[in-house]
Amino acid sequence: MEFETKNNIEEEKxxxxxxxxxxxxxxxxxxxxxxxPTAHIETFGCQMNARDSEKLLGIVKAAGFKEIDSENAxxxxxxxxxxxxxxxQKVYGRLGRLSTFKKKNPxxxxxxxxxxxxxxxxxxxxxxxYRFVDIVLGTHNIYKVAxxxxxxxxxKDNYSPMDEDEAGKYYWHKNMLISHWDMTExxxxxxxxxxxxxxxxxxxxxxxxxxxxxxxxxPYVRGRERSRDPxxxxxxIKKLVADGCIEIMLLGQxxxxxxxxxxxxxSFAELLRRIEKIEGLERIRFxxxxxxxxxxxxxxxxxxxxxxxxxxxxxLQSGSSRxxxxxxxxxxxxxxxxxxxxxxxxxxxxxxTTDIIVGFPxxxxxxxxxxxxxxxxxxxxxxxxxxxxxxxxxxxASMEQVPEDIVKEQFDxxxxxxxxxxxxQIKKMQGLIxxxxxxxVNKQDENLLTGRLSNNTVVHFKGDSSLIGTIVNVKCVDYxxxxxxxxLV
Ligand code: SAH
Ligand code: SF4
Ligand code: F3S
Numbered sequence: 309m310e311f312e313t314k315n316n317i318e319e320e321k322x323x324x325x326x327x328x329x330x331x332x333x334x335x336x337x338x339x340x341x342x343x344x345p346t347a348h349i350e351t352f353g354c355q356m357n358a359r360d361s362e363k364l365l366g367i368v369k370a371a372g373f374k375e376i377d378s379e380n381a382x383x384x385x386x387x388x389x390x391x392x393x394x395x396x397q398k399v400y401g402r403l404g405r406l407s408t409f410k411k412k413n414p415x416x417x418x419x420x421x422x423x424x425x426x427x428x429x430x431x432x433x434x435x436x437x438y439r440f441v442d443i444v445l446g447t448h449n450i451y452k453v454a455x456x457x458x459x460x461x462x463x464k465d466n467y468s469p470m471d472e473d474e475a476g477k478y479y480w481h482k483n484m485l486i487s488h489w490d491m492t493e494x495x496x497x498x499x500x501x502x503x504x505x506x507x508x509x510x511x512x513x514x515x516x517x518x519x520x521x522x523x524x525x526x527p528y529v530r531g532r533e534r535s536r537d538p539x540x541x542x543x544x545i546k547k548l549v550a551d552g553c554i555e556i557m558l559l560g561q562x563x564x565x566x567x568x569x570x571x572x573x574x575s576f577a578e579l580l581r582r583i584e585k586i587e588g589l590e591r592i593r594f595x596x597x598x599x600x601x602x603x604x605x606x607x608x609x610x611x612x613x614x615x616x617x618x619x620x621x622x623x624l625q626s627g628s629s630r631x632x633x634x635x636x637x638x639x640x641x642x643x644x645x646x647x648x649x650x651x652x653x654x655x656x657x658x659x660x661t662t663d664i665i666v667g668f669p670x671x672x673x674x675x676x677x678x679x680x681x682x683x684x685x686x687x688x689x690x691x692x693x694x695x696x697x698x699x700x701x702x703x704x705a706s707m708e709q710v711p712e713d714i715v716k717e718q719f720d721x722x723x724x725x726x727x728x729x730x731x732x733q734i735k736k737m738q739g740l741i742x743x744x745x746x747x748x749v750n751k752q753d754e755n756l757l758t759g760r761l762s763n764n765t766v767v768h769f770k771g772d773s774s775l776i777g778t779i780v781n782v783k784c785v786d787y788x789x790x791x792x793x794x795x796l797v
Contacts, residue, residue, distance in 0.1 A: 314537045315497040319451070323499055326455040327371050333461040334372035337382070345382035347373035352399060353389025355559050355595055356530075357422055359510040360450050361387045364421070366500035367454050375502075380409050383417045383457070387450075388424035390525055392697035396424055403438050410440050417460060419443040421450055426529035429700065431488060435481050445487045447530055449477075451496040452487065460485050491531045497540065505747070507777030508591075509553050513541055513579065514560035519598065521625070522636045522703040523668060523696060526561055535567050538579055545586055554777070555591035555745055558583075563594045564601040577605040584615050590779060591745060591762070592616045596623060599647055600638045611655050619764040620651060623663035624691075627682035628675035631668055634707070641678055648686040659689035659733065659763035666722050667696035667715030669707030676718045683725045689733040689763070690790060691726040695719055730790060734765065737784045741797055744782040746775045769794040 337345045347368045351361040364385055369375060373383055384406060389395040399420075410416045418441045424430045426446040434441055443456050456478065459467050464480050478487035495515070503509050516531040517524075545556055558579075560566060566576040576594075583592060592615050599622055610616050626632050629640035639647075648660055664679060683691070695715055698705045744767050750756035757771040759782070768791060769782050782794040 314495070315540060316494045319494055319496045320498055323367075323451055323454060323496065326452075326458050327367060327500070330368075330371040330454045330458045330461070333458060338372075344372065344374045346376040346378075347383040347385070348376055348379055348381040349385045349387060350379070350402070351387045352395055353387070353391065353423060355510055355557065356512070356561070357387050357389060358504075359512060359559060360422070360447070361385075362501050362503055362510075363499065364450060364453055365502040367451075368457070369502050370500040371454055371457075379406060380413075382413070382415065383419070384409075385419040385421065385453075388420060388422035390422075390424040390427060390430070390529060390699070392694065393699070394697070396430070399424060400438075403441070407438075407440050417442045417457065419445070419453065419457070421445045421447070421453070423447055423525070423529040425488070427525075427701075428488070431486060435484065435486075439482065439484065441484055443485045443487075446489060448489045448492040449487055451499055452477075456485055456487055493534075495534070495536060497544070506552050508555040508557070508745070508747075509548050510557045510559045511541060511544055511548070512536065512560065513558045513563060513594075514566050517561035518565075519562060519638075520636060520703075522634060522707075523665065523699065525699040525702055528701060530561065533562070533565065533569060535570050537570070538567070538574055538582065541579065542582060542586070545583060545589065549586055549588040552777070554589065554779070555593065556583075556589065558592065558594040560594075561596065562598040562601060564597045564603065564606055575603065575605060577603060577609045580606075580609050580613070580616060584613055590615060593619065593764075596621050598623070599644050602647060607651060607654055610658075617762045617764065618655060618658045619661070619762065620658055621661045621663075622648060622651075624679070624682060624686075625663060625665050626668060626671070626675065627679035628671070629678075631671055631675050634670060635665075635668060635704075641682060645682060645685055648682075652686070657763065659765065660686060661690040661692075661764070662686075662688050663692045663694065664722060664726070665694050665696050666719040667710045669696070669704050669709055671696075671710055671718070673718065676721060679722060680725045683722070683729055687729045687732055688726060689765075690730050693719065693723050693726060731787075734787045734790065734792070737761075737765065737792065738787065739784065741781050741783045743779050744769075744794070745779050746771070746777065748776060749773055766791040767794045768792070769796055771796045 349361050349365050351358050388399050420441050425444050442460050514535045516533045517527045518533040520527050564576045567574040627641050632640055742761050744759035746757050746759040748758055750758045750768055756768045758768050767782055781797045783797050784792045784794050786793045
């Protein structure tokens with residue numbers, strides 16, 4: 309299937325119009341309450357969601373809301389994640405707390421969006437158990453947040469849709485406005501964005517996922533894979549660089565399959581080559597790479613580039629070929645090992661990090677032995693280790709589940725092994741002087757700055773806050789766990 313992947317200018321114009329209408333509601337609020345309405349956005353989940361939250365915040369700030377760092381606000385938006393069940397449970401817990409704020413401030417608006425609300429069963433649960441939620445929207449239509457807020461402020465009885473088409477895009481359940489789309493071919497860019505960091509930014513290069521790993525809910529909640537037009541990506545990055553960004557992170561569920569569904573297909577490696585030429589851009593990162601699509605061309609580009617960071621996040625999920633097959637990962641243990649070891653050989657200073665799931669249905673101790681074997685052979689620099697979580701609607705949900713106590717035991721073995729390889733890797737940098745992009749004042753100790761090496765290792769060191777957003781040389785003096793204490797040179 310081919311999707312139009314260019315920005316939809318008509319929709320963009322319409323949304324600017326709704327931002328203006330929402331502004332009128334904000335002004336009315338100011339007249340009535342003698343204060344500017346406050347907004348708080350909470351992000352659960354991955355970089356994709358974090359970027360979406362910047363878009364949501366940009367829109368509500370453009371309409372006149374003031375951002376605050378508290379949930380006791382006039383507008384609270386939860387941008388949710390559903391990759392594991394504990395992410396859902398966390399949101400339900402937090403919603404309970406929000407209801408107490410809403411009792412004190414009945415005019416408060418609560419918006420639920422993101423991956424959880426792409427699930428019909430979640431929407432049904434919200435309708436019955438969390439009736440105080442005002443707006444429910446998913447992942448495909450967050451660009452419509454100004455429109456939906458405007459309609460919610462005006463109220464069910466006072467608002468009439470502009471046309472049939474618009475009316476079909478949402479419905480009311482009592483006073484709850486629900487806008488649930490299974491899929492969209494529209495991409496709406498150029499709406500206001502409020503970036504969290506001045507010097508770095510995420511840039512979506514694709515949306516959705518076609519891989520259908522048997523445990524994973526993402527393809528169901530993020531829709532089919534759509535790549536953005538390369539010219540529009542380049543234009544966005546140039547604008548970010550002109551605005552002071554020196555590092556960008558290209559975002560997608562499977563970035564190395566970028567470009568396949570474009571009218572004029574280009575490879576991810578080719579996109580990187582084009583981005584690299586942008587003057588003033590210093591660092592390029594990307595997330596996430598699927599081992600099955602990692603090409604020789606990409607290794608070549610990474611090897612020869614000064615701007616592409618020496619870090620590759622390459623999710624393994626399992627080291628057992630039998631389990632990988634059941635997971636529908638399309639590579640086996642040998643192929644992963646061959647690939648990872650070749651990358652280590654070609655790019656010796658690269659860090660390789662990974663994701664591992666323990667407790668996938670049918671996983672035995674012997675399967676976990678295989679996972680541990682891969683961890684030891686690749687010597688991962690770091691790994692996110694997850695306990696398998698059953699996601700309704702995915703093929704793995706109907707497979708035979710592993711008892712919890714066995715999973716816990718195996719999980720600890722994997723974690724232990726990852727910690728060892730991470731220590732082996734971080735040790736190697738001791739004494740080296742390396743460039744660090746200074747990110748912020750250390751959260752625990754304000755005398756320290758925090759930054760990142762090209763390989764993504766965090767370094768803390770003494771320095772002046774004026775260095776934030778610049779690249780400086782730092783000597784890696786002493787490592788503690790996963791980070792370094794360094795000295796500015
Ligand atoms: N698109 C990315 C990752 C998306 S989700 C990729 O394929 O690499 C991030 C990670 O969450 C996955 O890599 C996987 O390790 C984990 N994950 C996904 N579904 C899960 C589930 N049902 N239970 C436990 N972990 C899961
Ligand atoms: Fe999920 Fe697999 Fe797609 Fe990653 S590649 S988002 S794990 S289905
Ligand atoms: Fe979670 Fe959705 Fe990201 S399910 S991991 S927020 S794509």
